[in-house]
Amino acid sequence: MGRITDTVKVLLIINVIFFLGSQFVEVTYQYFSLWFPYSENFRVWQVFTHMFMHADVLHIFFNMFMLYMFGSHLENILGKNKLLILYFSAGLGSMILHLGVLYLDFWPGYDAMLSNGMSIEDVNTFLKTSSYPTSIAQFVSEDALYNTYTANRNPMLGASGAVFGLLAGFMILFPNLELMVFPIPIPVKAKYLIGGYFLLNVYSAITGHSIIGPSNTAYWAHIGGALIGFIMMYYWKKNSFNNKRWN
Incomplete structure (x- = not known):
């Protein structure tokens, strides 16, 4: 283990502050986790703040340990600016893939409810309470309704996607x-x-069987972050390391 670099130290501190705050002010999970865009809880700033939210002690410990272990090595090579670009780009890529997969679960039931006589007000009530007219059951399967409801009600949180980007970048360099x-x-x-580790996440994402981590782990988010980290670092290594390191 080497010295914690300055940028990694700041990221660690911000994550810890958010986590401690969430333990004392429970409403922070509602305002700072990332909710599905159709949810009444969705706010634009959640696109960034969800990367600093964590569910429990093990969640934040694992992510911060990985950030410390691999992020400091990368900062020594890339410099502060490139590390931050890699970190937040992977976090955003993680979010995009996660939301894209959620949308595939959400849309069939949502569209079927509207197409079979439910008003937008009734659908919005369903998204909040899971309550729907019994007559709609003959047109929309229970699985579709369940997928629509859960996609809208389960927030995304954690630095895992950004950290997976660092892991992929580290693998390309070393x-x-x-x-x-x-x-x-x-x-x-x-x-x-x-x-x-990446392949285990791919397996869990495709099959739904969790090997590492709890069953509600956002495996597609991990995959999205890793893919962005891999692509960015591969490009940088191929095209930019003939010059001096970035600052």
């Missing part, structure tokens, strides 16, 4: 660097360790 990760007793090259 693919053969050997890492020791508990409880694995032998060193494993970064490309295998991080690549394997």
Whole structure:
């Protein structure tokens, strides 16, 4: 473990402040987590603030540990500005893919309700309370209704997408660097360790079976962040490392 770099230190502090605040003021989860755009809880600033919200101690500990371990190494290579661009771009890419997948779950039921006689007011009531006219059940399946309701009611929060971008970037820069990760007793090259972790997330996202993390983990968000981190770092490494490091 090396010294915590300045930018990583600031990101750690901001995340901890948000987490401590959320433990004392519960309404912060409503205002700062990212809600589906159709939700009455959605606010524009949540596009950024959700990256600093965490559900519990284990959630923030894991993300901040990864930020410390890999972010400081990357800042030493990239400099402050490029690290922040990578971090927040991965976080935004994570959000976009997550919301895109949610929309695919949300839209069929939403469209079917409107197409089969429910008014927009009735649909909005359903999105808030899950209550709907019994007559609509013959036109819209329970699965479609459930998917629409849950997509709208479950917020996204956490720095995981941004951190996955850092992991992917680290793997591109140091693919053969050997890492020791508990409880694995032998060193494993970064490309295998991080690549394997990414594939586990792909498996869980596609199948719905959670191997690492709770069942409500936003696996598509992890994948989105990793893809952005991979693309950006691959481009930078290929085109920009002939010059001096960025500041």
